[in-house]
Amino acid sequence: QVPSAKCGHSCTQDPSQPSQVPPAQRPFACPQCGRSFGRKAHLARHLLVHSGTRPHACSRCGRRFSSKTNLGRHEAVHTG
Incomplete structure (x- = not known):
């Protein structure tokens, strides 16, 4: 994770x-x-x-995520 110099959000790719x-x-x-972004959906x-906004919730602990990908990555902590 690399923090953006513009907004402070951590990104998986280095913005520089x-x-x-x-x-x-x-x-x-x-x-x-x-x-x-190349696609409007990616900007959205x-x-x-x-x-x-974090519409995707973990069914085990309730922690919320902005993307299904991040939710899936998190759910692995519950299954080992």
Whole structure:
């Protein structure tokens, strides 16, 4: 996890490293931190980070996550 210098959110990829997709192919930019995405749906998912919305809850402990991927990663702690 690497904290963003712009918004402080921790990202899995280093924002200082060049993206695999050129900026011209990422037309959807976050109005809060400037991170850009190639698909509108990816921007919508990213915006959950800034809003604090966490719609995916762990069925065992109730901890909430902004993405199903993060929820799935967390659920592994319960199964070992």
